[in-house]
Amino acid sequence: MTFRFPYPSMRETFDISAYLVLGPDDTHGRPVQDVVRDALRGGVTFVQLRAKHSDSGEIIDMAGRIADVIAEEGKSDTVPLLIDDRLDAVLAARERGIKVDGVHVGQTDVPADVCRKLLGPDAIVGLSANTTELFDVIERMPAGIIDYIGAGAVHPTATKPEAQLIENAGDDASSIEAIARLCAISEYPVVAGGGVKLADVEPLARAGADGWFAVSAIAGADDPEAAAAAMTERWRTTMRSLPDGGHGTRHAKAEVGATNVGPEDERYVNTLAQLTIWPTGVGEELSEYVAEVVRVIRESGIRNETHAMSTELEGDYDDIIALVKRAAFVLRDHGYRTQVSLQMDMRPGYRDQMHRKVELVDEIIRENGRERSHNR
Numbered sequence: 001m002t003f004r005f006p007y008p009s010m011r012e013t014f015d016i017s018a019y020l021v022l023g024p025d026d027t028h029g030r031p032v033q034d035v036v037r038d039a040l041r042g043g044v045t046f047v048q049l050r051a052k053h054s055d056s057g058e059i060i061d062m063a064g065r066i067a068d069v070i071a072e073e074g075k076s077d078t079v080p081l082l083i084d085d086r087l088d089a090v091l092a093a094r095e096r097g098i099k100v101d102g103v104h105v106g107q108t109d110v111p112a113d114v115c116r117k118l119l120g121p122d123a124i125v126g127l128s129a130n131t132t133e134l135f136d137v138i139e140r141m142p143a144g145i146i147d148y149i150g151a152g153a154v155h156p157t158a159t160k161p162e163a164q165l166i167e168n169a170g171d172d173a174s175s176i177e178a179i180a181r182l183c184a185i186s187e188y189p190v191v192a193g194g195g196v197k198l199a200d201v202e203p204l205a206r207a208g209a210d211g212w213f214a215v216s217a218i219a220g221a222d223d224p225e226a227a228a229a230a231m232t233e234r235w236r237t238t239m240r241s242l243p244d245g246g247h248g249t250r251h252a253k254a255e256v257g258a259t260n261v262g263p264e265d266e267r268y269v270n271t272l273a274q275l276t277i278w279p280t281g282v283g284e285e286l287s288e289y290v291a292e293v294v295r296v297i298r299e300s301g302i303r304n305e306t307h308a309m310s311t312e313l314e315g316d317y318d319d320i321i322a323l324v325k326r327a328a329f330v331l332r333d334h335g336y337r338t339q340v341s342l343q344m345d346m347r348p349g350y351r352d353q354m355h356r357k358v359e360l361v362d363e364i365i366r367e368n369g370r371e372r373s374h375n376r
């Protein structure tokens with residue numbers, strides 16, 4: 001397997017607050033990409049193509065047209081495009097260079113860990129769940145497989161008549177209570193949907209959801225832009241009215257060990273590291289693989305400099321250890337035997353060693369040079 005997907009990962013940055021799900025069955029005959037354009041103008045932050053009656057070729061073509069519209073609207077870096085169910089179409093679209101950022105799967109679809117393995121570390125993987133038991137199972141999954149949970153149905157819905165109500169709730173009030181319970185126990189962002197319309201947006205925000213997902217309220221609306229604008233505005237005003245200014249978007253379960261403490265925090269342990277990660281058994285030319293590893297390192301926010309033989313890092317010990325794991329798993333997740341060489345230097349009381357150590361050596365060489373010319 002080679003790395004061909006040329007776009008930066010949106011896993012750490014996606015905003016799930018206004019999530020449009022749609023396919024050709026939902027748009028009253030309008031081209032899907034036209035409805036997506038309108039919805040983007042209305043402020044949706046996330047798009048999923050859910051085409052239950054289309055074949056792979058049609059799904060790939062539709063994804064290409066939607067990705068083009070997202071790009072034309074200048075939102076390729078902020079609004080992810082996922083495909084529902086069809087890992088095959090996601091893989092094929094990405095292989096063609098179409099910017100499909102990931103897949104959404106349900107409990108009976110391709111397992112999420114297989115999606116992660118085949119899509120690699122940069123893709124977004126969403127998973128459906130609608131009971132406390134399933135949320136518990138998800139919490140026990142290793143970190144790094146899924147990025148958010150889709151929870152529903154909030155109400156019965158004609159779009160998916162077979163959808164079970166969340167926690168088998170009996171009425172609207174108990175659905176919202178169930179969402180609140182599930183959000184409270186989830187370490188993953190939760191997006192709630194199923195019969196969601198404008199009036200549900202405020203209760204969902206108050207229940208602690210990270211967003212809503214909707215098909216008919218936007219894709220079926222006469223004016224998708226106005227419908228999306230009303231829902232996104234309601235979400236924003238509700239979040240602003242909450243005591244903490246809104247809970248914001250949770251991010252997927254933190255990597256084991258990462259603390260993200262800054263140098264001014266007493267828990268910060270300044271660590272200088274020299275890291276080399278490489279695959280074996282893939283031939284002589286390794287730059288393509290190394291580039292993927294370095295991309296993850298560069299996106300981490302941890303100070304780094306790549307040289308011909310290794311990359312140097314400087315930051316908090318726990319953050320560096322977590323990053324080493326994430327960077328190594330870029331290769332490991334693709335099934336490559338992965339070698340890691342790591343050397344670390346923790347020196348209490350010292351900061352900015354990455355440059356300071358080199359400057360010191362330069363100063364000594366300059367000094368010695370001066371002495372030598374004096375002594376001549």
Ligand SMILES: Cc1ncc(COP(=O)(O)OP(=O)(O)O)c(N)n1
Pocket residue numbers: 019021048050084085104105106107109126127128149150151152160191193213
């Ligand atoms: C955001 C979001 N949440 C839940 C679902 C439902 O997915 P799934 O359980 O796979 O059911 P189908 O959509 O395949 O009928 C979703 N698609 N999106």
Ligand SMILES: Cc1nc(C(=O)O)sc1CCOP(=O)(O)O
Pocket residue numbers: 021050128150151152153154156157158159160163164193194195196213214215216217
């Ligand atoms: C795709 C989907 N999943 C659901 C779930 O409960 O998991 S409900 C649903 C359909 C949502 O469509 P509408 O917004 O038109 O009700």
Ligand SMILES: [Mg+2]
Pocket residue numbers: 084085104105106109
């Ligand atoms: Mg599914």
